Amino acid sequence: MGNTLNIGLFGFGVVGQGIYQVINRATNAHARIKRICVRNINKPRAIEPAPGLLTDSADDILTDPEIDLIVEVVDDASASYSIVTSAIRRGIPVVSGSKAMIARHLPELIALQHEFNTALLYDASSCGSIPVIRNLEEYYDNDLLLEVKGILNGSSNYILSRVFDHGEPYDEALARAQKLGFAESDPSFDIEGYDSLFKLIIITVHALGVYVNPEDVFTYGISSISDHDIRYAREKRMKIKLVAQVVKVAPDRFTMFVMPEFVSPSKYIYSVDDEYNGVVIRGECYDRQFMFGKGAGSLPTASSILSDVMARRHGYRYEYKKMDYMELPVYDTDVLLKIYLRFADRDLPSRLPFANITEMYSSETYNYVIGEIRLADLISCRALLSGPEVFVANIPRFFLDKD
């Protein structure tokens, strides 16, 4: 396997410590952490690295000619951006787990990789231990792909599982997720759907070759879910899951969004519980494929990072092949969704441009409508849908379909 790969690690939180453990355990990887850069050297840590490894100066890693690879798992998007771009500009390959930063800057990061002829790998940034990006890039490398849909955030899924399967109140479930280290330090990232969104942006680049700005994508989380919604779903023998999806709606168009969805027991993602992630890849000829694994937690993320480290050992880089296809599909929000809308203000449905309303319910305690509405209208009316008094969930058309 040749010489030992010298890794400079940025970040030594939950994931960084996991990487330290995993790299030390995988002796065949022939890799070692040579230096670890952290913000505060003196902070007490659950795992103490070997003496002399810690530094608080990024340059100790960036200017060390012996460093072969940088692994960056910093919990701060702007620090992460600065580390990753500095490294690429110096020609040092990088493995990063910073999905928010990557999703926001991907076009620039792709251009930089070309310009400085080095690689940025980030399989760990999407779905923890499930190799979604690598498979989309290498295995589903053709135009038969129709849809990628899944549960991409382990923390919100853990919360919904506690609520649905264990009848736990939402707040308790959130607190438990944070205690177990599944939730990001800012929980809104998880429960408002942004973590799923960033992963979906990255997935879409590797699935369809198209970059969509995160700000242009309808994203709705689970923070306003109420006992009414949960009871409603249970009565229909369904679960509510936070689902991210990108779907070809025509040969030349696709749509994408992140929102809670009613999921029936016949669907693969119905049984994706706790902190697990599950992704369904649908294509013209192979029908549906389902990948499932731990989506959160220190060691699963760390072992995904290890896979990227090993791939770099063998010179692997994303080729972004699909971006060179002649005709890329276009992002389209002019598609009709069927949604469940729970609300307090009885004027709300009339202020939304529903194409039609198929069900209405009102009572002293809550109200809902079910109806069809354009995705573009959901985006333009986004402000009306916020706050604890409103909850929106997608109702997929074909409940009997396996997806």
Next chain:
Amino acid sequence: MGNTLNIGLFGFGVVGQGIYQVINRATNAHARIKRICVRNINKPRAIEPAPGLLTDSADDILTDPEIDLIVEVVDDASASYSIVTSAIRRGIPVVSGSKAMIARHLPELIALQHEFNTALLYDASSCGSIPVIRNLEEYYDNDLLLEVKGILNGSSNYILSRVFDHGEPYDEALARAQKLGFAESDPSFDIEGYDSLFKLIIITVHALGVYVNPEDVFTYGISSISDHDIRYAREKRMKIKLVAQVVKVAPDRFTMFVMPEFVSPSKYIYSVDDEYNGVVIRGECYDRQFMFGKGAGSLPTASSILSDVMARRHGYRYEYKKMDYMELPVYDTDVLLKIYLRFADRDLPSRLPFANITEMYSSETYNYVIGEIRLADLISCRALLSGPEVFVANIPRFFLDKD
């Protein structure tokens, strides 16, 4: 994407016709079938290729300097061996779906690829549309892998699903599988476990870097399953599935076998029904990952072939990296299994060297024991376990474990 890739196709049965359809449909693949070699040109076919494509002379493809890649899906292991080795010796890369041939000749095929500096890809040979080989080779490229276990044969799984979920008699289910084109032309290949075995041999090379001769692996199929066994499993709220597995039993040792197994509802593979395949990959840090997809049928297999074709477009080849690891684990059959043995001849249990027997049942209609026995003893007593009067199934130790 450069010039069109010229493909020479060997075999135009169910899978070959699927490849023809898929390649024609995947316009971005920029590939075309230039020539198709079949045994009998005049045989009527469900899909007729464009005029002039068919030939019955292998040399029309092998000596054509315009052919960039050979795709081989011939339903005859010795013809397949001859085509694949001839092509490699001429430096022509090959994509093959012939698992039996590959499993039997893999060490030689690896040596030939090195010697003639060309590539043989065969992701389609294992688990139809699920990218198991590529992922084991590229993504689980480290020594944290502990186990690969799954339902690798769509046809036998289809039959068991019909029997368990639809109460259909075994013979009817088999006939239906053959009618739907899931079963190999020789059904014993599927139902006696050999198809699963060959896939397991290939998987083990890419999972652990070790080639094991198929003849050295205990392989037991489902042909002798009876209503008694099915009723027994149902009473325990379990299903019987035909499971192939390779498992690290110590850091330096692993075991492997193919046999029916009692599967409880908590296991991922419990819900792998019909012609689907499902594979669980377990590792030290990432726990379990589950991949699921169509494992049989014309188009799923063809789209897997297309993935290999596209990979060749980008120069991909298996590196067999794990085979170069310094310390490879050793295949070991000195492991204790817990099995269910149904039998007619009441002397049978005493002729098998059970380490212990924990349950015995006798009645006028059937008898069974449950006990522990060494895998090596099962292998040496293999002859005693054949025939319709005997059925053996594995009972995994920890029913509550998700695997």
